[in-house]
Structures are given as C-alpha cells and as structure tokens.
Amino acid sequence: MINEIKQYMVKNNTESITYEEYMNIVLYHPEKGYYMRTGEKVGKKGDFITSSNISDVFGKLFAKVFIQTIESGRLPPSICEVGGGNGRFAKAVLDEIKEKSPKIYNELKYLLVETSPYHRILQENVLAVHPNVIQLENISEMEERYEGIIFSNELFDAFPVRVIEKQGTELMEVFISVNEKDELTERFLPLQCERINSYLLEQRIVLKDGQRFEIPLAMIEFLQLISKKISKAVLFTVDYGYTNSEWEDATHKEGSLRGYYKHQLIKNPLLYPGEMDLTTHIHFDALQHYGAAVGLQFVQKYRQDEFLLGSGILEYLQENFDPNPFSDKSKQNRAIRSLIMDGGMSQAFHVIIQQKGCRINVETLIKEK
Numbered sequence: 001m002i003n004e005i006k007q008y009m010v011k012n013n014t015e016s017i018t019y020e021e022y023m024n025i026v027l028y029h030p031e032k033g034y035y036m037r038t039g040e041k042v043g044k045k046g047d048f049i050t051s052s053n054i055s056d057v058f059g060k061l062f063a064k065v066f067i068q069t070i071e072s073g074r075l076p077p078s079i080c081e082v083g084g085g086n087g088r089f090a091k092a093v094l095d096e097i098k099e100k101s102p103k104i105y106n107e108l109k110y111l112l113v114e115t116s117p118y119h120r121i122l123q124e125n126v127l128a129v130h131p132n133v134i135q136l137e138n139i140s141e142m143e144e145r146y147e148g149i150i151f152s153n154e155l156f157d158a159f160p161v162r163v164i165e166k167q168g169t170e171l172m173e174v175f176i177s178v179n180e181k182d183e184l185t186e187r188f189l190p191l192q193c194e195r196i197n198s199y200l201l202e203q204r205i206v207l208k209d210g211q212r213f214e215i216p217l218a219m220i221e222f223l224q225l226i227s228k229k230i231s232k233a234v235l236f237t238v239d240y241g242y243t244n245s246e247w248e249d250a251t252h253k254e255g256s257l258r259g260y261y262k263h264q265l266i267k268n269p270l271l272y273p274g275e276m277d278l279t280t281h282i283h284f285d286a287l288q289h290y291g292a293a294v295g296l297q298f299v300q301k302y303r304q305d306e307f308l309l310g311s312g313i314l315e316y317l318q319e320n321f322d323p324n325p326f327s328d329k330s331k332q333n334r335a336i337r338s339l340i341m342d343g344g345m346s347q348a349f350h351v352i353i354q355q356k357g358c359r360i361n362v363e364t365l366i367k368e369k
Helices: 002-011 019-028 057-072 088-100 102-107 117-126 194-202 217-229 284-293 304-310 328-340
Strands: 078-082 109-113 133-136 146-153 162-167 170-178 184-190 212-215 230-242 258-261 264-266 277-279 297-303 349-356
Touching: 002 019, 002 170, 019 162, 019 170, 019 277, 057 088, 057 146, 057 230, 078 088, 088 102, 088 109, 088 117, 117 133, 194 212, 194 217, 217 230, 217 284, 230 284, 284 297, 284 349, 297 304, 304 349
Parallel strands: 078 109, 078 146, 109 133, 146 230
Antiparallel strands: 162 170, 162 212, 170 184, 230 349, 258 264, 258 277, 297 349
C-alpha cells in the first residue's frame, strides 16, 4: 500500500497528502483498499462488529419501524440501505416484513448501496430468496426524486476526514508523507483550506492548544448529494459520535480517528494501511445543521438503547427457560440483553431521524420509556 500512496503523490506532484486523501486510498483503493479487497470485515473473523450482526432482532425491530413509517408517512414501499455490508440486516428486515406485512413486501423495492465488490457478492448469496432487492455500487446510481426510507448503520464513521491540530495560537492541518525508509509520517502545515475555516466558524468550534480535530467535509458532500436524489423520504442514521459541546471535553483532545484491526483498537491510523478499518466519531450537530441546510429536516435523536426499548425490543425477549445455552432462543435473549444493558454498545450509538417532503409523527413509532 505504501507504493500506491507514493504513486498517488507522484501523480499529483505533491510530497504530502491530506488525511482525507490517505483514507480514500487505504480504504477504497480499487485493488488494495480495506473495503475493496476480499475478506471478512464484520464478525468474529473480521476486525469489528456492528449492532446488526449481533442479532437479527436488530433488523426485525427496524422492519417494524419501517412498516409503521411507510404507513404513517404515506410513503411508497421503498427502502434504500446505504452501506449494506454483508446483507444480514437487509435479510432480517425483508424476512420480517414478508411475515408481518405481506402487502408491503409484495410491493417493496429494497435498494442496497455497497461499494465493496466482496460485500456485494455476500449480499447476493444471503438475499437470493428475496427477488425485490436491487444492488447499487454508488449512491449516484440511485434514481432521481426517490421516495421512501433511507437507512444507514455505521456509514458516516467510515467517511474520510481532514485532520487539524492547534499548536500554540496557530491552526495546523495534518498531512501524510512517506520518509526515506518508506514509513508513513505526519507533517504539519498552516491551515489554508477555506472550507475547513468556514466549518469551524459555522459550527463555532474553538480548539484548545494541542487539541486535534477531524473535519467531516465528505459527510457534508454526501448530505448534499442524497438530498438532491430524494423528494419524499424519512432518513434513519445509526452511528456513534459527539455533539459540539461534547467535543470540548478534555478526554477528546486527541481526536477520534482510530483503527480497528482484528478487534483491537489501534490509536495510530498510519499502521496496517489497507489492512485495517479506520473510523471517526461523527459530528451530530453538523449532521443536523448541514442536513437542514439542504432540506433534510431534523426530527429526533435517540440513544440507540432508548430507541430499541421504545420500539419494543423487549417483545422479542423470550422468558421461558431454555437449558441449552446454544439454542436460538438463548442466543437471541443474550443478544437483546447486550443491546440494552447499561454500559453496552447501544449507549454509545444514536439513531438520528430526518425527513424531507413528508411529515411523520415520531411518537407513534417510538414510545418513551
């Protein structure tokens, strides 16, 4: 992967690249990028795990919410999942809708947007029983004036970001270079990007000396693109992140860009290029602000465990005792408890709901607990 980075630098006549360029190369290089190469990324044999891969209950619960959203929002039966991964969430949703609402299922169109060729193959295999699935490689392939539901789970945290750091009284942008030993190193240059300066002003971000901070310009571009594609939709975004006030906490001074390699958190994002997932905590306030600026009206933000409880996850918890700890019932009960227990992963995640061209009543979907 070092050679690919060096080739990119030569092609662009530069001795250093932004973190955004670096992440695009190591994550999305057509042949050697982490998400593009063959191999499991999610699950025990991969590098990380997601809520949708803990249990099919996660997908079943969202299927229930999707049915209610389609009915209450008077939306066409269409769901677009962006970043569909291995297809497990889509299968759980489609299985549940087929069982609980055959009418919607028979009319349903399920779009799966997935960049990774490997994941698209996995999707084809796991979703072969559902003929109403349409695979897309990029959101740009999505039909114009789309109407329906947009769903994503841990999408924005994988978007490339720019990285800045305050040193004394000066803002510096962090660049990546390759030294004479073919090692990746960081290089600090005075901040000159007007888009980053505008972001800091619009979000009222003031960094402290020594503080590192990621700028999600790619997220803003995606919001602009998705808004142009839809005319009437409800968007569900599941991800982890911080508000602007939470970013001010001293515990976040080093920023949030990290790697995940074989289920180990790696603080140095320059290690294992092309072999390691890279992720950042998303900016919730920016998601709402720039979404609203392009017509995506903010509806509500829930902590994931609160969303799951309010949506009725306890209805799937089977009380009857099963002496076999490896039975489907026992596995499902353990998964449900892991999703809602104090200190569990769901307390770090949030569900953000936005809408465009329609109006939904969230109170009919989520019961406050």
